[in-house]
Amino acid sequence: MEQVKGLLIDLDGTLYHGKNMIDGADALIRQLREQKIPYLFVTNNSSRTPEQVAEHLIGMGIPASPEDVCTSSLAAASYIAHESPGAKVAILGEEGLRQALIESGLTITDSEQPQYVVQGIDRSFCYASLANALRWIQGGAAFVLTNPDLLLPSDTGLTPGAGSLGAAIEAASGVKPVVIGKPSSILMKYATDRLGLSPSETAVVGDNMRTDIAAGVNAGCRTVLVLTGITTKDNMEAQMEAAGCRPSYICQDLYEAAKLLCNE
Template structure:
């Protein structure tokens, strides 16, 4: 039995546009009863919001099939037992995940600064986060993505904000999202299969493919997001990685996967 850890942004959709063959790919997984988990570095949405967004794009999945970097960050903090006070830089998905795990947000002396994507990021938020870190808070970053696919093209991600916080504070964060082994281990555990039986599918060589490789999974790069037919060789060279498969899109992945006789 093979299982699948599948990226969202740039793999199933771009902003509010479904990527061709995404719905057919999910149908193929269900038809063959193949276990899967949609693993996203984007911390802005809850699993329920992700499922709702996908449904609007014609892709029907249960919220339980979504695992976000916000959930993984909250799970990680719970295991650290280093306090429950959190200063958050992020959006609703991160806030809800932290509150669901019992963390107290706000206050003047947080144990952690947890940062994700924040599209209302400001100089004031930068200053506040840096001051907390300088006073001893531990820095946790949901994901290192510097750029994200969107409706109008690429936009800065959580990693770009983290670069400013790190430069100002001198503190390097604990990174939770792909390619970190932290989220990969949690996701593989949820899937319930050995890493060697898991395929990681995504559009980003530096996060999806590197994360899958480090976790001991098979990897497939789709050229529908950060990686494209025009830049794939440059992307592979900069990452120093070669995925097991390079696919034009998810339909192409199905064809190559079937050709391997893996079902």
């Protein structure tokens, strides 16, 4: 880890489960701050703004500020703004995505033919949403998906994620989206650029082999798997086989991760 100068840290499953902090998460972030080790919280969640993510973390006792947060919405907005500054964009998503696109100087439309259809989690998605997306994409709009998560945990169990909605649009239109979030390297590239570091100088910390660790490997980062969420000691080998990669390091919990990441 001597070459690692910054960290990209996953949230749900790594630092917390829903509204409950995982043991050691607050201590880990405080140690990173004390040692002035640069990091970003990197999440596929496209619904929340950075301010809302930071508020959620602070409410559990984890130190955070909006500047620490890197979402798939921010990366999607940056990707489009770099390709087509000021482009007309149609949104199928929530407040975090809308704010990111507007702040990147993109023009939001639902009445004209857009250049891009950007879709994230959208809990108001309906048949009309699917029909509009199909019409726009058939009219020449590029299809951008914030993140491919098929399922999301909730207080009542698993619910459909952005990837499930994207699968419906892809099936109807016959067009595969540009995927921004993990396991795509696009989100990782956006995050390492924000840190001002190369991928080889950065480590990705996460609980999910098929998203967090795969994204880190795809981007050329070091990877630290923590067995605090999706990937466990019991399913680890199966998860690695499914992901088609292995992490650089494996930590049983966040206390073990702190020893590794904070050079103790």
